[in-house]
Amino acid sequence: MSRISRALVLVGVCLLLVAGCSSAPGGQSGSTASGIGDLPTFLPSASANVVAHGSADSPAMSYAGSPVVVQLATGHVTVDVQGPAFPPDTKLGADQVVCTFTITLRDSDTTVPLAAAQFDVLDHLGGVHPVALAPSTTVPAQVEPHRTVTFELAATLPSGEGLLRYHPAAGAVVAAWDYVAETD
Secondary structure (H helix, E strand, O other), X not given: OOHHHHHHHHHHHHHHHHHHHHOOHHHOOOOOOOOOOOOXXXXXXXXXXXXXXXXXXXXEEEEOOOOEEEEOOOOEEEEXXXXXXOOOOOOOOOOEEEEEEEEEEEOOOOOEEOOHHHEEEEEOOXXXXXXXXXXXXXXXXXXXXXXOEEEEEEEEEEOEXXXXXXXXXXXXXXXXEEXXXXXX
């Protein structure tokens, strides 16, 4: 066998080995977790359509766009958080970020008192930051049953992760939404 023939055979064997190693068993395409095994069962699936429930006794942990049904002393209300959104002139890699969160309260079966002071942020370093109504935003003093109220809250926060927390009664956090405020 000539030197060229041996090189071609070697290349062919290598190609067969690479092709065999890259395909999933049984000719099926790999799952999203291929290469690292199955995802842990305690993680929620992306297709799960479950709404979290929170109360003073058992606060809910959620993320932006995933509503939480909050149990209050007199009834319940669904709270949804979107954001944070950043101003268009936010610099890349900024240490502090102006964050705006859009809050919606809906589907209540009771009158729900409402104030910006019922929300705050716990940052990744353990610091607690107050939030305020975004400029030109107003909210009623309460949400009437079966009404929807949407408003914006803003704060300048350290870059990184944090939790926007809702505590309708003094001190008792009933729900928190995880967020990331990074501009890189």
